[in-house]
Amino acid sequence: MKIRRIPIALRLFLTVLLTTLVITTVSLGVLHWNMQRNFTRYVSDVEMQKLDHLIANLAEVYEVYHDWGNSIQAQILQIEGKAGPDDYDRLSRWWLRRQYDIALQQRYFQENTNPLLTVRNIESQGEKHAVDQDELKLLELNLPSQFQPFDGLKFPLSENQNAFRRSNDKDAKKEHAPVNSAQSGKKQFIQMPDRLGLSSRLSLYDAKHHFVVGEPSDDQVSYRAIMVNNQVVGYLGLKPVLDQDDALSINFFSNQKRYLLLVYGLTFAASLLASLLLATYFKKPIQRLLNGTRELTKGNYQHQVKVNRNDELGDLSNELNQLAVILDQHETSRRQWVADTSHELKTPLAVLQAQIEAMQDGIRKPTPEHFASMLGQVNSLKKLTKDLADLAQAEAQQLQCYMTEMNPWDVVLQEVENFKPKFDQAGLTVNAEGEGAVLQLDIDRFKQIMVNLLGNSIRYTETGGKVHLHTVQDAAQWSVYVDDSPLGLSDEQLARLGERFYRADDSRTRATGGTGLGLALSVKMAKAMGGELSFEHSPLGGLRCKLTFPKQMK
Known part of the structure; x- marks a missing residue:
């Protein structure tokens, strides 16, 4: 059965092309999979950068109470009155969101009252409008503390009507019945707008990653450590805002996939061209070397391979040319050897033949002197053949x-x-x-x-x-x-x-x-x-x- 030959240029072309395609396919596949897997976590990590003030407040709270459960319970017990049946549970679930809102208000107040922070904020965000001074004054009067997050509330919670107000509520619209902030020195709850929706995705964990309060999640959660005296006392977790199955994510990854397919196509075209050029680059000198060896097998030792390359193929062509020169020298030497040997043998043989023929024709008599002359020619032949045999053995290293x-x-x-x-x-x-x-x-x-x-x-x-x-x-x-x-x-x-x-x-x-x-x-x-x-x-x-x-x- 005849086996189909695959030229080395085609093998080189297919090897380079397939290797490039495999590497590109695996690389782009891993990139797409890794992007889908870690993109939401990356967004959460970016959002966690905005929670530095909250983490600092939580660290101060823990430093006072030395336990997360004690911190929450002690701050709830600051509320006066008799609690309703589920008031403690509601406040426990709300505690972390309230701490976030307090941190947001404190940060907003600092950025708009500190001259250096105000100028820096305007330069970085490009804000041109002036801050509402009435709003800042209201926020200053009711600025909460992370140690008294529920200041302004009383038990039961159902009686806290109209204790809340939004910071951008210009018409003083209330969600509940009005409450005078001056009564009994209680503060009014000012709610800051949560444009990123972080408060609904926060969760608090202790130092062993055990859930404490907040919004538990089975998805990947981004964590930031809460440090007190250079020791980790807890973690603030943030649930991802994006889901791989929602419309925005699907649209985003569809665009990324199109870009990756475009990159894949361009890579395929580039590797196809590079493989073709590389295969051609190696095929020509190999073909010349093949033709050179064919000429040597035909006995044309004068043939020289011209491959101007500074690599292994160039070295091979030089060695092949040197081999051709050596073979030509050996062939010339062999021919000279045969010619010289035949010439050296011809002279004593011709003399011996002439002497024998002369005796046969009766021209010379078979005297001892003539036999001695013939014996001398025989000895010359014997010495010549012995020298030739020794020289042949010496040249063959034998x-x-x-x-x-x-x-x-x-x-x-x-x-x-x-x-x-x-x-x-x-x-x-x-x-x-x-x-x-x-x-x-x-x-x-x-x-x-x-x-x-x-x-x-x-x-x-x-x-x-x-x-x-x-x-x-x-x-x-x-x-x-x-x-x-x-x-x-x-x-x-x-x-x-x-x-x-x-x-x-x-x-x-x-x-x-x-x-x-x-x-x-x-x-x-x-x-x-x-x-x-x-x-x-x-x-x-x-x-x-x-x-x-x-x-x-x-």
């Missing part, structure tokens, strides 16, 4: 080394002694001076390196020249230098030493049987044993070979 403790200087001196006949035959003077050290090396690989270096000096040093060997060492490493006199090398030739089949003087090396693999193999073997073989210009005018190995740390 060259086996059997490390053991040894003194490399002893091996150097031994090989110099073995090469003395060849040095004498080439007319070269050899000199060796140095000190040994105890190193962990493969003795056979080390001998092979020294043989290659000494043989290279013989092939590339003119007759009458010199070869000088010496050592340098410190606490960390031991080095042996092989210096020879001209022929010297140019900088370009020096840089290519160590490459496969490279010969500084091809004709001279072929004459002496060199394959061009010795130095390349020596570099690999030194590295396999943890050392390094490098090449420099020699102070004697020829080539300096520096072979360095680390000392074993104790």
Whole structure:
């Protein structure tokens, strides 16, 4: 069954779009739910700011009586006369409303009689009209006290006719029969207009949130603590003025919902556009990288991916381009390897074939001398194939080394002694001076390196020249230098030493049987044993070979 592919650009587009939509949906939903849940409480908290004077009065009352029940009972008992059957209950329910009305009157009187408060009130509210002085005078004569909230009443309550008056009643209209405020020194009840309707929504609770008096409510209630001597003695509660089911609330939240839906739509459009641009922004470089990898699989290692980005995709394109360069180098090296190998094998094989054909045609006789010449060609082929096998293992990091403790200087001196006949035959003077050290090396690989270096000096040093060997060492490493006199090398030739089949003087090396693999193999073997073989210009005018190995740390 074929599985339908989803392009990465489409996945990125859908991921960004859906993520934005989910976040927006959840955020707006939580905002709307939280607004519906806490809006009425917020309105109540704002209204509670207007009850500071009442809270201060209640604190003063509690400080005198030390108990809310005692406060209410003591202030009711200040009324003279014989109470009716339900007069105490009526006054208890009315007590908190009366305290609110007293606080409202006191605040109104202070704001309109204190010059500083009057100016501040006019500036903040923009009031232009003058306060009725007759009204203030009447309010001053009958200004109540929070300690005598029922001053002006008498039992039974049914006889308190016309004891109340509204502060804005210009025509002195009474709700009950007239009562002279001068009789017995009793005050008249002046009722302030409660425009916010706070008095019908107030409730009083003790320090443990137990209901005392007022209007109990099952809804959320806003509380303000009543403090006496920095201790909470009670709470003033206010029932919310708004209900989620009333017309005003429904209209308000409907408007808010429309605004939220508009915000949701704009967010959706913006996220759609941003997701599309972002997906396109990532799709183009990814497509170029995909095309680049396809070109590499086809063998087109010259192809370069152009992604001018300062991010991970830009880094990936640079690495892909670098990989293409490396693969191109490896392919070029592989082709050169095959060409050089076939060329090196072709020469001894052609010579051997010619000698055999000459014997078959009777041109050459099968003498020991001719067989020895043929054996020499076979040995050359054998040495070439062995060097190729060792070099291939070294490049594949599979060259086996059997490390053991040894003194490399002893091996150097031994090989110099073995090469003395060849040095004498080439007319070269050899000199060796140095000190040994105890190193962990493969003795056979080390001998092979020294043989290659000494043989290279013989092939590339003119007759009458010199070869000088010496050592340098410190606490960390031991080095042996092989210096020879001209022929010297140019900088370009020096840089290519160590490459496969490279010969500084091809004709001279072929004459002496060199394959061009010795130095390349020596570099690999030194590295396999943890050392390094490098090449420099020699102070004697020829080539300096520096072979360095680390000392074993104790």
